[in-house]
Structure formats: structure tokens, C-alpha cells
Amino acid sequence: MSADVWLPVHAEEIDGLPDRFDYRFWDGGPEFPADPARCVFYGVPYMKGPEVSVRPLREMTAVRVIQTLTAGIDHVQPALPGLPPGVRLCNARGVHEASTAELALTLTLASLRGIPDFIRGQDAEEWRQGFRPALADKSVLIVGYGSIGSAIEDRLTPFECARVARIARSARTTPRGPVHPLTELPALLPDADVVILSTPLTDATRGLVDGGFLSRMKDGALLVNVSRGAVVDTKALLTQVETGRLRAALDVTDPEPLPAGHPLWHAPGMxxxxxxxxxxxxxxxxxxxxxxxxxxxxxxxxxxxxxxxxTT
Known part of the structure; x- marks a missing residue:
């Protein structure tokens, strides 16, 4: 009996797949496409949330590989202890670097140059001129210098930043310069005009951006989050942006999706x-x-x- 591979993309849309497997399409719907016990390779549905992502895993007794299509694996990692030993969890390194780095740069430029205010002015047919901060000559701190953090720096390079500093879990050297460990974060924050978060969500980074982190950022600095919402303490961030001391540009929030009526929606500088x-x-x-x-x-x-x- 051949084994099943579950994919969130129809197999006929992917050229060159091995013919030794039976391919089943599942994108998180209520009905499973086949018996989960026959699945040996599980392609996790994209952006369906943790509940959907782990739902078939308890029945996947023969699974050998779990492949996410996200850079982060926090939505499936809690299910690993219940799986057989030797199951490999793989992330989507190489899939999202270009798009996420583009958005990080977009959010940075849009926030600095006041694009949201210009859009509101266009809606109101108002000509809202005025000086805005440029990215040129700014100091940027990238917190989370993996493949996405590196791709973000690739896109910052032509913008004449005064300095780009890099933070990761541990120190290392790159052709562009040193990557500092998390322990040096407090010393680097006060010099940054823009802080970009591209770190995975782990026990070490959950709530990393708390009141202490934000209080060390310089007045008028911009926080950009393209990682996970739970990296930031939302209440602490609101305290800072509501006074106007900091600004923020967020692609991810905690809670997420952000519900109607939440104060983040209308916070100044957001x-x-x-x-x-x-x-x-x-x-x-x-x-x-x-x-x-x-x-x-x-x-x-x-x-x-x-x-x-x-898994062990």
C-alpha cells in the first residue's frame, strides 16, 4: 500500500513530484481528504491558525515530516510532544524573505513619510504639505537576524542609512558586520531611530518588547513588527504611542485578528x-x-x- 502526502496545494499544480506517493489536497477544511493514519508527509495549511494546523496530527501515527509554509513554526510546535519519535518539522525558509522584507521596508517608509496621513488628506481633498522624516541618515536596528532579517538589510542598503545594527539569539560575524546577541539589546536600543522586529516567536522572544524595551527606545523612534504579534506587549506599546513618544507600524498584532473597537486601530502614529x-x-x-x-x-x-x- 502506498503512503499519503497531504498538501495545501493541488499536486497537479506542482511539476516534478515523485510518483511513489498518493497526494491528497487539504487546505484546512472540516473534512479530511483521507485517513490521517496513512499520511507520511504533512504539508500544513497556510495561514489557517494553530487549531486547524494541528487538528489531524493526533491521528497521523505514521507521519515522518511536517512541512510548514510559514517561516515561524509556533503554530504547530506545541503538538510535537504527542508525535512518534523521529518526526522532522521543517519551516519555509526561502519562501517569505522577499515578500516580508518588502513589507518591512514599505511599513518603514510609509510611516516615516506620513503616507497614511496623505491618504486621509486625499480622501478629504486636502493638500497636507509638511516636512517628514526620511529613512536616509537614520539608525536602524534589526531584531531577529535570520534569513528574513538579512533580506530586510538587503533592501535597506540603497537608502543611505547612517547605521544598521543586528540582533540575534547569539553573536556571530557577517560580511556586513557583527550580529549582536540578545543580551546587548538594551545597549543598542537607545541609538536606533527605527527598530524592525523579524524574530521568530519563542519562549525567549514572547513579550520581548515590553515596557522596559520600549522605554529604552529614543523619543520619536519607530517600531516595525513583521514577526509575530506576541513578541510585543500590546498594553505597553499602547502606553507609549498614546503619549506620542513612539510610533509603530505593525503587520502582526496581539490579539490577532485585531478585533473591531481595539484601541490599536486608532492609536496616534499607528x-x-x-x-x-x-x-x-x-x-x-x-x-x-x-x-x-x-x-x-x-x-x-x-x-x-x-x-x-x-521529535524524540
Whole structure:
């Protein structure tokens, strides 16, 4: 009996898939496409939330690979302890860098240059001139210098920033300069005009941006979040932006989706997009390439890419 592969993309849309598997399409609907116990490779539905993502896992007794189409794996990681040993969890490194980095730059420029206010002025047929901050000559701090953080710096390079500093879990050296460990964050925050969050959500980063973090940011600084909403303490952020001391541009929020009536919607200096960092035309071609590569490797019993955890 051949084994099943569950994919959130129709198999006929992906060229070059190995023919040794039976491919089942499942995008998070209420009915499973087949018996989960026959699934050996689970492609997690994209942007369906943690409840949907883990729902079939308790019945996937034969699963060997879980492949997310997100850079973060926090929505499926809690289910790992209930799985058989040796299951590999892989993320979507290489899929979202371009789109998320584009949005990080878009949010930064739009907030600095006052684009939301210009749009409101256009709606009101008002000519709202005035000086706005430029990205040129600003100091930028990237918190979370993985592949997305590096892609963000790629796009900052032509904008004549005075300085780009980098923070990651541990220190290392790159061709562009040093990456500082998280322990040095308090010393680097006061010099940053723009702080861009691109860190994964982990126990170490949940609530990282709290009152202490925000109080160390300089007056008038901009916080940009393209990581996960729970990296930021929403109440602490509201305290800072409501006084006008800081501004923020958020693609992710806590809670998410942000409910109607939440004070973040109308906080001064706030720009919000609805978690669309990866939702562009660049997503699907890269997602298909990753799924094909992983399945070719899996069928040939070759090492997979992007393995971030293995069950024990």
C-alpha cells in the first residue's frame, strides 16, 4: 500500500513530484481528504491558525515530516510532544524573505513619510504639505537576524542609512558586520531611530518588547513588527504611542485578528496591515519549489532542508 502526502496545494499544480506517493489536497477544511493514519508527509495549511494546523496530527501515527509554509513554526510546535519519535518539522525558509522584507521596508517608509496621513488628506481633498522624516541618515536596528532579517538589510542598503545594527539569539560575524546577541539589546536600543522586529516567536522572544524595551527606545523612534504579534506587549506599546513618544507600524498584532473597537486601530502614529507579509505573488512559486524539493529528497531518503526540530 502506498503512503499519503497531504498538501495545501493541488499536486497537479506542482511539476516534478515523485510518483511513489498518493497526494491528497487539504487546505484546512472540516473534512479530511483521507485517513490521517496513512499520511507520511504533512504539508500544513497556510495561514489557517494553530487549531486547524494541528487538528489531524493526533491521528497521523505514521507521519515522518511536517512541512510548514510559514517561516515561524509556533503554530504547530506545541503538538510535537504527542508525535512518534523521529518526526522532522521543517519551516519555509526561502519562501517569505522577499515578500516580508518588502513589507518591512514599505511599513518603514510609509510611516516615516506620513503616507497614511496623505491618504486621509486625499480622501478629504486636502493638500497636507509638511516636512517628514526620511529613512536616509537614520539608525536602524534589526531584531531577529535570520534569513528574513538579512533580506530586510538587503533592501535597506540603497537608502543611505547612517547605521544598521543586528540582533540575534547569539553573536556571530557577517560580511556586513557583527550580529549582536540578545543580551546587548538594551545597549543598542537607545541609538536606533527605527527598530524592525523579524524574530521568530519563542519562549525567549514572547513579550520581548515590553515596557522596559520600549522605554529604552529614543523619543520619536519607530517600531516595525513583521514577526509575530506576541513578541510585543500590546498594553505597553499602547502606553507609549498614546503619549506620542513612539510610533509603530505593525503587520502582526496581539490579539490577532485585531478585533473591531481595539484601541490599536486608532492609536496616534499607528500604521496597521493585516498580517500580509507573505501574501504576495512571490509566495506560491516559492512554496511549490520548496514542497517539490522536500518531497524529492524524502522519496530518495536524502536529508531534508529547513529542519528546525525532530521529535524524540
Amino acid at each position: 500604521l496597521i496591515t493585516p498580517h500580509v507579509g507573505g501574501l504576495t505573488s512571490a509566495f506560491l512559486p516559492r512554496a511549490k519549489r520548496l514542497l517539490r524539493e522536500q518531497l524529492v529528497r524524502f522519496a530518495a531518503d536524502e536529508p531534508l532542508v529547513n529542519v528546525v526540530a525532530t
